[in-house]
Structure formats: C-alpha cells, structure tokens
Amino acid sequence: MINKNTILDLMYKSIQGKNESITFIKESNIEKKVLYKELYSKSKLVLKHLQDRGLKKGDEVIIRLSDNEKFLYTFWACLLGGIIPVPFDYLATSANFNKLIKIYNQIPKSFMVTEEDILKELHHISDDEAEVNLKDIETKVIYFQDINSDNGYGNLEDIVETDIAFIQYSSGSTGNPKGVVITHENLMSNIESIIIGSKHTVEDRYISWMPLHHDLGLTWFCLMPMVLNVKQYNIATSLFLKDPLLWLEKTSEKGATILVSPNFGYKYLLEKYEDSKNYGWDLSRVRLIINGAEPISVDIVNEFIKKMKKYNLNQNTMYTVYGLAESTLIVSLAIPGEPFQSIKIDRNYLSVGDKIVRTKHRENGIELAIEGIKVRDVDFRITDLKHKELPDEHIGQIEIRGKSVTKGYYKEKASDRKTYMSDDGWLNTGDLGFVTNNYLVVAARQKEIVIINGQNYYLYDIEQVLEKLDEIPIEGVIASVVSSANNEDLLIIFVKHELIDDKFINKYRAIVSTLNKEFGIQAYSILPIKNIPKTTSGKLQRYKAAEIYKQLSQSEKNNMESTIKQVLKSVNTEYRKNAYKILEQSEYKLNSVEKKVIEITSSVLKYNEINIFDNFFDLGVNSILMKQIGEDLREVYGEKILPSAIYKNPTIKELSDYIIEHVDTPNIKLEKKNKKNNNYYKIKMDDYYKLSEEQERQYVLNCLDHKSTNYNISVVWILDGKLDLKQLNYAFMKLVERHESLRTSFHLVKGTPKQKIHKNLNIRLEENKLKKDEDLEEVISKSIKPFDLTMAPLIRIKIINFEKDKNVMILDMHHIIGDGASLEILVKELESLYCGRNLSKVDFQYKDYVMYQYEFMKSVMYLKEKEFWNSMYEKKPFERELITDYKRYHTLDNSGKRIYKSMNKELSEKIKGIGRSNNCTLFMVLLAAFSITLSNYYYEDDISIGTPIIGRPNKNFYEVIGLFVNTLAIRLHLNKSITFEEYLCYVKNICIDAFSNEEYQYNELVNHLNVTRKTNKNPIFDVFFALQNAGTSDLNLNQILAKKYSCKNNSARFDISIDIYEKEELSCVLEYRTGLFKEETILEMFSDFENVFIQVANNSKIKINTIKCIQKRQNDNKKNSMDFSFNF
Secondary structure, eight states: OBOSSSHHHHHHHHHHSSOOEEEEEEETTEEEEEEHHHHHHHHHHHHHHHHHTTOOTTOEEEEEOSOHHHHHHHHHHHHHHTOEEEEOOOOOOHHHHHHHHHHHHHSTTOEEEEOHHHHHHHHHHOOHHHHHHHHHHHTTEEEGGGOOGGGOOOOOOOBOTTSEEEEEEOOOTTSSOOEEEEEHHHHHHHHHHHHHHTTOOTTOOEEEOSOTTSHIIIIIIIIHHHHHTOOEEEEOHHHHHHOTHHHHHHHHHHTOOEEEOOHHHHHHHHHHOOTTOOOOOOOTTOOEEEEOSSOOOHHHHHHHHHHHGGGTOOTTOEEEEEOOGGGSSOSEEOOTTSOOOEEEEETTSOSTTOBOOBOOOSTTEEEEEBOOEEOTTEEEEEEOTTOOBOOTTBOEEEEEEETTSOSOBTTOOHHHHTTTBOTTSOEEEEEEEEEETTEEEEEEETTSEEEETTEEEEHHHHHHHHHTSTTSOTTOEEEEEEEOTTSOEEEEEEEEOSSOSHHHHHHHHHHHHHIIIIISOOOSEEEEESSOOBOTTSOBOHHHHHHHHHHSOHHHHHHHHHHHHHHHHHOOOHHHHHHHHHIIIIIOOOOHHHHHHHHHHHHHHTOOOOOTTOBTTTTTOOHHHHHHHHHHHHHHHSSOOOHHHHHHSOBHHHHHHHHHHHOOOHHHHHHHHHOOOOOOOOOOOSSSBOOOHHHHHHHHHHHHOTTOOTTEEEEEEEEESOOOHHHHHHHHHHHHHHOGGGGEEEEEETTEEEEEEOSOOOOOOEEEEOOTTOOHHHHHHHHSOOOOTTSSOOEEEEEEEEETTEEEEEEEEEGGGOOHHHHHHHHHHHHHHHTTOOOOOOOOOHHHHHHHHHHHTTSHHHHHHHHHHHHHTOSOOOOOOBOOSSOOOSSOOOBEEEEEEEOOHHHHHHHHHHHHHTTOOHHHHHHHHHHHHHGGGBSSSEEEEEEEEOOOOSGGGTTOOSOOOEEEEEEEEOOTTSBHHHHHHHHHHHHHHHHHTTTSOHHHHHHHTTOOOOTTSOSSOSEEEEEEOSOOOOOOBTTBEEEEEOOOOOBOSSSEEEEEEOSSSOEEEEEEETTTOOHHHHHHHHHHHHHHHHHHHHOTTOBGGGSOOOHHHHHHHHHHHHHHHTOO
16 A cells, blocks of 8 residues: 555556656667556566565665666665665775775665676775675675566555655765665655746656766656656766767757756766767757756856857756755755856855855956755755854855755764754754855855865865866866864865876976965875775765875875975976076076075075076975975075965065065165166177067067967958958068068077068968857957967968858957057058059168167167156155955956947037147046046055057158057146146146157166066056057958957956047047956946046036045045955
8 A cells, every 4th residue: 555645656646647758778879768657567576576585664775786777676666665775876996885884884784786797896896804794795685687577566565754765875975974864755845846946847858867876866857757757868877978978969869858967067078079060959948957966167057058059058047956965855946947147256255154255356256156045845044153043145054954854864873963953953964155135055065174374265166276277187186184283274185197297297286376376375285196086976075085195104295295396396398498598688687685585495495497487386385395485584584484475476586576575674775775677688680680678578478478368469350242362362471571570580599589580481361261150259269369479470360251251350460579550550551452552662670670779778868768757756656556346466367358438429529629728639638537537546646657659769660560669657646726727737748748758668667666566466557548549450451341340358458448549429448457346336437537527628627626526435445445454
C-alpha cells in the first residue's frame, strides 16, 4: 500500500496517466528509451532480489553504479521497499575510497549495490590496511548483474511522509562526510516549491548530464520529471566530459526546455567551443538553464549567454539557484524570465557584520551572482556570529529554516545538533552572504576565508581571479589556508602541474603578479600538485589541499621552494634583458637609493641580475625575505621599511621613490635635492637614427607593456559604395614610399634604442569578408592589435566586407610613428592618391626633425623655455587630489568609458561670442570655464591641466608624418573674488606664454621638478583638456560615402579628459576612469560646465564666487577624505 504525501504516491499517479519516458543517452549515437511504467515494474523486480538478500525497511543500501539506468532501478526499488538508498560516486579514486570507508564506519551493516568491475578498481588504490576494510565490504556487496528478473516482484512497504526517502552524504568538502536525512516530507515539499518557483509546464522537457549521486541531478532532473510525467533526457556524465558540446546538440535535437549545469560545465564547454564553427543548433525552445551547485562565475555566465545568442538562445534563460543538501535541494530561485543579475562589491568590506559597498572598480571589486528569492517552503536570514539577524546588505551567516530543511544528520548524537541548529530550527549553512531587495547573494563558505593583515579574502574569489589567467588551465588552481606557529593565516596555492619546470614557473609568476595586482597580497607558498583535490560531486576540497600541505615534511617544503627559486632565476627571456638594458642605459642613471635597494635585494636573494624595474614578487620574494629586505634597509636608513610598503611599491624603482619621499635622513635629503633629469646617450649615426624625445618615451612604454594597444592610433570608417581595392592598395603603397616614418622599425643597437628606415617594403592591404556567425564590432575590436616595433611597417589598413558594396576600413598605426596631425595628413594624402591626384614632393622627413630637436635642446632659446616652465612651477606642486567616488588604489587601472555630449547651437554661439568680445581664442574661453568647473572637484584652487600642442616648430615639418605632439601642463590659480572677464584675461596671458614656450618637453619638466612618479596617477596633472579643430579625419573616396565609426572604448589614459570639437554645436567627448568615478559624477561635471557658460553668457562680469556650482559634493567629500585619513 502507498500512502499519500510521499514521492511514491506521485510516482504511482504518474504511471496511471500518459506513457512518458526517460531517454538514456549512453553514446552520441546510442540511446535507450524507458517508459516510466516500465521503470516502475523493473524496480519492483530489483526490490525482490534485495529482499531475498535479507534487506528490509530501514536498512541502508549504498548505490554505486556507473550506468544511470541501473542506478534508477535500484534507487526506486529501495524507495518502494522502504530501504534507505545512499547514492555514491562510482569513480575509483583515493578520495572516494576514503569517503566510502568513513561512511561504512557510520553505517557498518549497510549493503552496497555495484558492479564487479567498479569494485575491482578499488583494490588497485587501497593499501594493506584499507584492504581489510574492503574485504569486509565485499561480504555485503550485491552485484547488479546477479539480479534475477525471473523471481517476481518484491513486497511494497507502507511508506509515510516522515519515513526517510534517502541519505544524501555531504560532499566532504569540510572533512568527514555527514549523512543528510531527506524524508518524504522534505522531498515533497521542496519539489513542490521548485515546481511553483520555476513555473513548470506540461510542455517542459528536461535534459541533464549531472551524475545521479548528486542531489541536483537526482532530485530536480530525474525524480521531479518522473512524478510530473514529462519527458527527460539523461546524458551519461562520462559522455559529457568526453564531448561537452553534445549537451547542446541533444538539447537542440530533443527540443529540451530546461537544462542544468554547475559553473564548471559552462566553462568546460566554452573551452571546447570554437567561435569560427557553425554547429547548427537551435536553442530557441530553452526556457531555463539551471546554474547552481557551486559558486557562479559572472564572467563565464555572460560569455556563455553571449556566444549562444547566435543559436537563438533567449538571453534571459540563465536561472541561478542556491541550495544545499540540508535543505533537500533548493533555498532560493531566480524569477523565470528575469535577466541574469550580479552585483559588484568592494573586497575591503567582506567581514561578518560589514555593510557592503557597491563599486565599479575592477581592481578591488568582487562580482557576485544574485541567486534569487526564497522558495515557498524555506525561509532564510542573515545573522552575525551570535546569530542576531542583520539588516539588508550586511555580510553575515546564511541560516535557513522550513519544511524541507533536514532535522539533522544520520546517526548523529543529539548534542551535536546544537552546534549547527538553534532551538527554534534555524540551521547554519556555513555560507556567508547578504540580502538585497529580497534577493540572496552568496559570498563564500564561512571556513574558506584567509585573513591577511586584518583583511578577509575569500578563497573562492582568489581562485576565480587566478582562473582567468591564460597560464592556468580549467580548474587548475586551488587556494587553501593553514595556520602558522603564531596562529596566523598562511595562504597556500596549489597549481595543477606535475613538475617544477619552466612551464610551472610561468604559472607561478603569473599568480604572484596577479595576487599583488588584484588583492595586494602574497601567497605564503605556491606549489605544483598532480591532481586538484575535489569531492565526488566536483567541488574543490580546500581543507584537503591544506592537509596535503601540512603533511609535507619541512625538508620536502624546503626542497620544493629551493627548486622553484633556482628555476625562477634561470627563466629570463631575451626580451626582458633587452627591455631592462634600454631603461638602464638609455634613460636612467641610478641614484644612490636605487643602487642600495638593488644591492640589498641582490644580497638577500643571492641573485645579481636585478634591475630597477624588476618586481619583487616576480623575483620570488616571499614574506620572510620581504621582512629581511626591510630590516636591511632599516640598518642603512634608520627607519624600518614595513612589508606593506613593498606590497604597495612592488618594484625596485617604486620602493626607492617611496624611501626618498618618506624617510627623513641626511643622505635622503641630499638625494631629493640632487635628483637629476634622465640622461640620454649621444651616439654616432650610421644605418640607424637617433630617436626623438617623444619617441624615446613611447619606446620605453612599449618595452614595459608590449602587448598593449593603449598607444595605437586607430580610426574606422563604414564605406558605402563600390570600392576599388586595387587602387586603394596602390594608394597605400605610395604613402609608405612617400613617408619614411611609415617604413621605420625600432631596434636596440649597443644598448641604445634606434630607428631604422627601410628602403623597400612589400606591403598590402588586409582584406577579409565578415562571416555569418561573426559580430562586426567584435571583429573590428580584434583587428586593433599590438605592434612589434622591430617589424615595419607600424601601420595597417584593413578592409572588411560585410555586405555587397559595403565595407569597413580600419586604419591603425602606432603612436611612435605618428600623432593626430599625422593622421590628418595621412588621410588627405590617401584620398588624393586613391582619386588619382598628384602630390607635391616632401622635402623633409622625420629624421630631420630629430636632428633639429637635438640641436635646439643645446640652444639658448631652449634654456629660456625651460626657465619659463620652471618658474610656472617655482613653488613645487603639492599632491593635488581629485575628489573621486572610489578610492584610488596603489596600482593604475586604465579601465574607462566615454560619454558623448553637446551644447546647443545657441549656447555654442554665445561661447564663441565671449571669446570675440574679449579678444580670446575659443580654447582660452573653454579652458577658463572648465577650470572653474574643475575647482569644484579639487581640494584646492591651484590647478594643473594638461593640454596637447601640435609640436611642429616650423613649416618644414607641417606635412611630415611623425610623432611631434607635446603636452603642456598649464597651471592656473583661481581667484574666486574676481569677475569672469578678469579671470579670462589671466587665463589668456597664461596660454599665450605657454604656447610661446611649447617646445620644452613635458617629460623634462616632470624630471626637473623631481615629481615622484607613481604607478596609480599621472605626474603634475590628472585632467586632460583639448579643443580639436585640426580636422576630423573625414574620408572622401570619390563616390563612396564614408561614415566614421565610433569604436567601443574601455580604457582611459587620464583620470578625466575632455575633447571639444569645434562645430556649429560644440560637441564634447568625456573620457574617465571607471575605477575612480561614477558615470553620474561625470555627467554632473558636464552639467556644471554647461551651467558656468549659461551664467557667464548672460553676464560676463559675474564674480566667480557667485557662479552656482555644486559645492555640497566638494564639502562632503572633503569631510570623507579627512575621516579616511585618520582611519588607522
């Protein structure tokens, strides 16, 4: 007899209706369809065999079968007979074997249903002691192949809702496995909640590759479809691991509507997925893709959704869930149809009780998936460590209570229950999270946190960041924490790798660099490991990684660390040697502090090949060596250099600058006084030519980051009309012949960077046709690539055909051979050559300008210009700080965004009129108004603003392509008691003087002023301002309509820059660093800028202190900044 309110009741009702089925997909071309009625009947046959072996209601049976069909017959047989099934992974691993032994110790009388081959595999991994346990287990084994179907049906037992349905043993990620008791009441309640929350329909079809010993694969994607009597498709897990793309192929083929995978599955599939292929899938019927069971990676989800769009996947199908075995399965579900949501919060506020701080800053933000609202039968709350409920958006313990929540673990003592469950039924999940607008966000496991320098870091967060590295394979890293003798947390990183070789060192260095850059921390130890420890369900066993480390003898640890150090020293590429040689010989003369820091570091590391731009962490400095370096420096300078100083100043150069700035001893004072400009070497010209001052800077920047496109000059047009590719190619070749800069490469000659001009180059346009599955914007973005400066030409023109007579033209060149004015020249001449017009002869080339600059820098006129700029900054510039929305961190984040705005025609005309009536250029008027606006975002009224100057000293170079542009750092003292007209007159005079002294190089000014170069900001100024009236790079190719295409920009060269284009309506491009500012702040700044003009246009004699700007923001931020400064 089967009572109501059990899973059996629903199953029985189901088989009375329409004849639905489960299809087992065993190979890509082998499937077996089993009707639910047939499954029910065969399960009763298996029950008969179990009962014949003496099993009765309440006895336990461990199910360890690789075949999902056999698994289900056995599982349902147990349910029908009241026998308690215990699902278990069939894979023969040491971890599984150890877990199995621990489970048998808890339920020693249990039987096991398995296959002979599976049991044999255990003998290969067991030792002598374990073999004894294995022989005991074998006495209670039932081999599935021995089950005789001729013996009839077993006897069905009376089952009530309080009876145990099955035991779901925890994954063992926290030590000994615990048997979670799942009753029929628990199971029924949670299934009903899932049905309601996911808005199940009779048309749904389920497909899963999840193993059936996992609760998500078993309950949601096997039991639930059965009791609902809908189709389901079960892919063997081993088949998915062999070919993950088969999952989506079968989804398309079967018209499945509900899919499931943990984070690992999406990442694994994307590793095998090829963008260039068309798989022919149709995912339009997919309604939900369940994502749970392990931490959810926002980046992977977004990548998966985006790439599957081409196969008609609805972009709102990703369905995040949170649950655990103790809740039967699910605690929270997303709302069907809502887009995937995430939240980025500051890593500095992750301790229990902290109020979260939202951030857009990439460096110090952790992005977490939002995992839905509470389901019908489970309540959750967030508490502090004393179980007191916390307000929304506060980090705390996640506790749950409800009808589907287990009452405890199998065979546990009653006293043990009090350690995780309160008297009123609240169960501590062991997870940390917070609630926002009723949505749950899970942050980490409570025990999986490392505390370094008083700051909490989530091990999962560290792993997620490291997994993004190209050097780290899928699931190739695990973070764990062990305690030192002083009870301090030590971060241990294991990397999947067998040997300590060059490839491991590449991973090691990437990890060290990333930990420092992203978190500002260092791992105590980074070691290779053959296999990453994981549970049977695929979760990382961080506690086990810690145990592996603790089991290593001190001698083993020392040997491994020593080997790493030796291999690390030997890994030194030719490129790195050349880059440092350039920096040392061509630009820098070491000061006494730099020499001393190198000397001490070399002594501590016993390694002599160290340069000022070496990173301590790349050199293998650990916390012990760091302390030693600090102590040795104290002996020299009398003050202790704390490890935190090295974390924040991780190169020899940065630490030396820090010492000069912060240590107050006589020899340091002398160094501050005598710090000189960088010296450049003069060498004989031969087949190579000297670089200009501007080129030298670009060359060094490229050496430091040769993979960057930050210094590419790129412009893109959409061409509508029939394009003569042959003629365009001819025009391009003629351009390269005409201008030596376009035939120039850069090389290291006897330790000094030189440029080489090539006589002939075989050059052609790049031609491509857009494929059907390619995204145009993405193709354009990928076409803008870094240049190898040793390979001429350093310019590309690429044509992408995307429709008949419709093309994209991309012109991309490196800044070292050109600038904005050069681009205008290049475009005009390309037009002329394409249209068959002749060009006048070019009398001068860029190498002539280099010689001119070299001679000019020895002239009296240059010394006068130097004197002018030095007098402008006679009073050494203090550290000006923009008022930012987000804290400025110690490393530079160039992530940025652009906003396009314009001023209406009427206001634009009034602005121009102000200039005419005051005999000022438009630039002067705009700069005056902008500096007034900007004063609202600084703590002082003494402001420096950078602005570009064309840098072509005479008409000889007006038509030459090359890098001429210089930056003027204009310093303005804002007197708010005067009128706008008076201030405009002051700005006018400053600008006239500045433009009259435009050839003095900005870099020379920085060096002369001894401005400390910091890794997180630009020296002297933070804001860049330009009026663009030199041209617009418009293209005219006969009858072809050319429209400029705005490429998506995700970077910013300055904290804030504003480019104003002089048209009927003044149009503005505002670029800003998203790690410092919110978009609304920049929009507010533009609104302030516009409001200044509205008020000035009506009354140019208005006093500056009466111009209405938003002062409240400045005052509030000053207060916040002062509060922060004293927050030790």
